[in-house]
Amino acid sequence: MKSYPQNIEVKLGFDKIKEELKSLCLSTLGEKYVNVLSPQYKVYAIQKLLTQTNEFRKIISAGYSFPQNNYIDIRAALKKSEVRGTFLEEEELFEIKLSLNTILGILIFLKDKEEEYPELAALCLNIELDESLAKELEAKIDDKGVLRDNASRELVRVRTDIAKSQVRARTTINKVMKQAGANGYCPEGASITVREGRMVIPVLAEHKRHLNGFVHDESSTGQTVYMEPAEVLEINNELRELKYAERREIIRILTELTDRVRGSLVPLESAVHFLGIIDFIRAKAGFAIKYEGICPELSSKPVLNWINARHPVLEMALKEQGKSIVPLNIQINHQQRILLISGPNAGGKSVCLKTIGILQYMVQCGLPVPVAENSKFGVFSSLYMDIGDEQSIENDLSTYSSHLKNMKFFLDNSDKNTLFLIDEFGTGTEPQFGGAIAEVILHELNRKGAFGAITTHYGNLKKAADKLDGVVNGAMKYDIKKLEPLYALEIGNPGSSFALEIAGKIGLNREMLGRAKKLAGVSHVQFDRMINELEVEKAEIKKMRKEIEQKDRRLSDAIKDYEELKSFMEEEKPKIIQQARSEAARIIKESNKQVEETIREIKKSDADKRRTQEARQRLKEMESKVAEPDKWPTKTTEPKVEIYAIGDKVRIKDGETIGEILSIRGKKAELAIGSIKSLVALKDLSKLSNTQYKSLSNERVRKISGIDVNAKMTSFSPNLDIRGVRAEEAMVKVESFLDEALLLGYEEIKVLHGKGHGVLRDIVRTVLRGNHRVGVVKDEHIEFGGSGITVVELK
Structure with missing residues (x-):
């Protein structure tokens, strides 16, 4: 990819990315690839680099035991071995041995997992190492980098003789x-x-003549000399000869091993190259994990659709300060190729520009980038940028002249595959002329079909962006009330510089600000004010829309509940009517039996047979009518459908239990009944007004407080049987029973609820847990009912 200017990496902060990658490399082999890292412009090449990194990231995340030690650069040793007759030292061969073992370990790992990591496995295809060389080096060089004693028979003999001579010499001396x-x-x-x-x-210097031997050295003061006694002179001579013999044998073995290395130079050099690539890919994967980068979707078209994009260098710097970065959502495509970003100073415009540049540069270098998973990156053939003060003393160029020089390069070299970035477009000269020239350049770049992002304060450029096809306004968001930047990008509308507002916040005199408005001109102030008002209105509309959406969701939930309740009533209505008819038929049938008994009694008393027969016929007609529901009148009154809401006061039908609705779940409501929560079917409830609810609550209190204790004492039983009682009634009964027991001063009570499915037992335990006067709660002894009876000790 073609880039401009030459120091673009420094301007973007990519040099810091490279330094971070180097720190993650295990060797200079990987660092070499970081140094030559440059952006690509072929989609397939970039995709390959990203896939390699993503596969290695999976290896790290999976916790596999991938070889991570001894990534050693052995290229100098290999170069040395090229000359015939030379030999590598033990340390150099030891490094070759370690490096070979690492490379072979990587090859084995990737070939075993070829299906899982195909791109990494493909790197192994041209690596053909002679495993016998690694085995030979292992056999002759130990783990400390020294030739083993058994590297040859001669070396074994010589070292054995050396050991014996050393023992003799030490014993003698x-x-x-x-x-x-x-x-x-x-x-x-x-x-x-x-x-x-x-x-x-x-030996002390004054006694050196008292011993036979050879003086080798003396101390710095001359008071002590170091003598070799005559008795060990011959033994030391033997040792020296043996050391010479050992060195000759070592050189012979090293020369032999070097010859073996020389015979495998080509595959070894390829293997070292492979090791460097693996180290480099590993560093990129580590970078992705550290900076939460992903390998995004690529497009062959020049497009940017980024979600939650973050500048990695800035994000890490902010984290060190205990701050968090504000992610950016950026869209540049064929409909809006050039993004014109406006807003106040220090609002994040330049950071936005650099974020676009560094992330695009990174991804075309095959590096993972910190964006959301569903982001999409296009590929550009050139990246140009004009950011910062480029004043040049050497070339006698002012800042503005430098900008113009850059603009000329952009205009001469931009095309439909160019991405350009321009900061503070048109500044550095008189605003009237700077803005005009900038507008002309904007038109020309747009005509060439180039893609880019521009930051500016000029109102004429904001107006031009609204009129030009392919150009779109964007603004760095700003808290108008607090006059503080939010560092978030919003595409679609221009932003205000808030110059007058910021000046007012700083404390400039109001009269001075008024004069400044007049000098700026009515049109400029009105335009800026219009942008401010639009921002305020937009924020209000956004807030209102959110409230409307919330209300709409609540209305939808209410309609859904109503529909469900209506459907339920329509389903249950025929069943209830049928049950009523069946019950009526049963009652009449029972009545008929009773009448028959009466008739038999009449017969016994010789009553009139004709009248008896008439009575019996009327009973049969009634029984037949009840037993045939189809002949019943079909006209019924449609039952009133109650609509319930959270906070409604209700009574459970067929009982005195009252409560408040906490939530509605389909056809059921969650009630607060005293300190207890319970789910009750909506069909079993009837709505109460607040007055009725208060009256019933007071009546319950009066009932409890107005008890005749003596009368209650005689009729009260410390045992309560709630078997077969409905859950709602059971709660009320247990609460009343508990209240009465506490009032009458009982120390122990029992509740018989049976075992069954344990529902009533759970209800009893829940009620008891809600009363602070309850002490121990336990099951009755197994012989007297076990878990079917709850025994309660009261405080």
């Missing part, structure tokens, strides 16, 4: 030193030391 010490020839606390690779003992 210890004997000599012990004798010298006994004679007072050695300094107090002296010990054996080594000089020039030979074992020596420290």
